[in-house]
C-alpha cells in the first residue's frame with residue numbers, strides 16, 4: 001500500500017515540475033513526436049524497399065514525403081534495441097547487450113540511467129507509451145509510469161498473443177496487458193494492433209494540441225505468434241496472391257500495422273496537430289525468418305536475420321516524416337544508429353544535448369534537416385560476450401566476429417512464398433501505376449493534402465525513390481561464415497555480405513579491431529540471473545506483475561517511510577497547483 005502511495009505522489013511531483021516548463025515558451029517550437037516501433041519487421045516487407053507482396057501504402061507515403069533512412073542500424077534483438085533507443089547508449093554500458101528479458105528474469109534498464117521520456121517530460125512534454133515495454137519490470141520502479149511515461153497501455157514481456165494477451169515462459173503463463181500499473185482486465189478480444197491504434201487515437205483526440213506530445217506506439221506486430229486479424233473480409237481477397245498460408249498470415253499482420261499508421265496520422269490531421277508533428281517509423285530489428293519466434297518475414301536479399309549482426313538483423317527499415325524537414329522526398333544513405341534518437345529528438349524538442357551527459361548517440365538533426373552530413377562515420381553494432389559475437393561499422397566497412405547457433409541464422413532467407421514450387425503470381429505491387437495509386441490514396445497521403453494543403457510526392461518520384469531504396473545484390477549459396485575467422489565486408493558495394501575482404505584491407509580491419517577493443521574494455525558483463533519463480537503469475541491472479549518490491553537504488557524501509565511522509569506533504573500543494581494549471 002505504502003508503495004503505491006509513494007508512486008502516485010512521485011508522479012504528481014513530476015507533474016508539478018512540468019507545470020513550470022509550460023511557462024518557458026517551448027510550446028511554440030517543440031513538435032509532437034510520434035514514434036511507431038514495429039517488432040521484427042523484415043527489410044523486404046515494406047513497399048518502399050521494393051516488396052511486391054505486401055502493400056504498406058501508409059508507411060511508404062511517410063517515406064516518400066519524408067526521408068527513407070536507408071542505413072539505419074539497430075541492435076539485433078528487442079531488449080538491446082529498445083534499451084539503445086531509450087537511453088541513447090550502447091547496451092554494453094548496462095549489461096543489456098544479450099538476449100531479451102524473459103518472464104521472471106530480474107533484469108532491466110538500470111534505474112540510474114535516465115531515459116527518453118524522462119528527458120522529454122523535463123521539457124514539458126506529455127509522454128505516452130502504448131504497446132511493448134520489454135526493458136524490465138521486476139520492481140514497480142522499473143515500469144513505464146516510473147520511467148517517465150504519463151500513461152501506459154501495453155505489455156511488459158517480449159510478446160503476447162494477439163487476442164487474449166497471454167505470455168508464457170517455461171511452466172509459467174499469464175495475462176500481460178496493463179493500463180498504468182494495473183492489469184487491464186476485460187480488454188481482450190480486440191486484435192491487439194487495433195487495441196493500440198484505438199488507444200493512440202483516443203489520446204490524440206483528447207490531447208490539448210498546444211502542449212507537445214510524445215506518443216510511442218510500440219506495436220506487437222509483427223512478432224510471432226502468427227495471428228492475423230479475424231475480421232479480414234477484404235484482406236482475404238487482397239492476399240490471395242500469397243499461397244503459403246503462414247506468409248499470408250504475416251502479410252495480413254503487416255497490413256494491419258500499416259493501417260494503424262494511416263489511422264493515427266489521420267487522427268493527428270483531424271486534431272490540427274499534423275503540421276506540428278514529427279513521425280518516426282522504425283523496426284526494433286530484422287525479421288525472424290526461421291527458427292526461434294519465426295514470423296515468416298523476409299530481409300532478403302540482406303543476409304542473416306534477427307539475432308545476427310548481418311545486415312538482415314541490424315539494418316532496420318525506418319522512415320521519418322515531418323513538415324518541419326527542409327529536404328524531403330529523399331533516400332538518406334548517411335549512417336544512423338538507434339542511439340541517435342535520444343539526442344536527436346531531445347534537440348528537436350528544444351533541449352540542450354549537453355544535458356544528456358556522456359552518451360553514444362549523436363544529434364542527427366542537422367543531417368536530417370538537410371544541412372550537414374551525418375554526425376557519425378562509425379558505430380558499434382554490438383559486443384555480446386556470452387554468444388561471442390561482435391561487430392562494428394566504419395564508413396562502408398563492417399567487421400564481424402562470431403556466429404550464434406553455429407551459423408544457423410547466417411544465410412539468406414527468401415520469403416517462403418517464393419520458394420514454393422509454383423510460379424510466383426504477380427501481385428498489384430508489380431503494377432507500378434496501381435502501386436503508386438494506392439500510396440496516393442492512402443490515409444497518410446490524403447491527410448497531408450487535406451490538412452497541410454501540401455502537394456504529395458508524385459508517382460514518378462515515388463518510383464525513383466523506391467528504386468534507390470531497394471537493395472540489389474546477389475546472395476551466394478556457399479556463403480562464408482564469420483565464426484572461425486573475422487569478416488570484413490564492404491557493405492556499400494557488397495550489401496549482401498558475400499566477400500570477406502579482411503585480408504585485402506588489413507589496415508581497415510586493424511582499425512576496426514582497435515575500435516572493438518576500445519569498447520570491449522567498456523563492456524558491462526551480462527548478469528544471467530536465473531528465472532525467479534516468485535514471478536509466477538499464479539501468485540498474482542494469473543497476471544504478470546512486478547514481483548519484487550525493491551531493486552537497485554531502492555530506499556530501504558526507514559528511508560522509504562521518511563520519503564513517503566515528505567511526498568504526502570507535497571501532495572496537498574501539488575494537487576492545488578495541478579488544478580490551477582488544469583492538468584490531469
Ligand SMILES: *[C@@H]1O[C@H](CO)[C@@H](O)[C@H](O)[C@H]1NC(C)=O
Pocket residue numbers: 171533536
Ligand atoms: C516451475 O518449474 C520450476 C523449475 O523447474 C519449479 O521450481 C517450479 O516449482 C515450477 N512451478 C510450478 C508452479 O510448477
Ligand SMILES: *[C@@H]1O[C@H](CO)[C@@H](O)[C@H](O)[C@H]1NC(C)=O
Pocket residue numbers: 324325326369371
Ligand atoms: C531546418 O532547416 C531550415 C533551413 O536551414 C531552417 O529554416 C529550419 O528552421 C530548420 N528546422 C528546424 C526544425 O530546425
Ligand SMILES: *[C@@H]1O[C@H](CO)[C@@H](O)[C@H](O)[C@H]1NC(C)=O
Pocket residue numbers: 403406407408410481483484
Ligand atoms: C561455423 O558455421 C558453420 C555453418 O555456417 C558450421 O558448420 C560450423 O560448425 C561453425 N563452426 C563453429 C566453430 O561454430
Ligand SMILES: *[C@@H]1O[C@H](CO)[C@@H](O)[C@H](O)[C@H]1NC(C)=O
Pocket residue numbers: 185541
Ligand atoms: C483476476 O482476473 C480476472 C480475469 O482473469 C478478473 O476478472 C478479476 O477481476 C481479477 N481479480 C482481481 C482480484 O483482480
Ligand SMILES: *[C@@H]1O[C@H](CO)[C@@H](O)[C@H](O)[C@H]1NC(C)=O
Pocket residue numbers: 554555556557558559
Ligand atoms: C538503509 O538505511 C540505512 C540508514 O539510513 C543505511 O545505513 C543503509 O545503508 C541502507 N541500506 C540500503 C541497502 O540502502
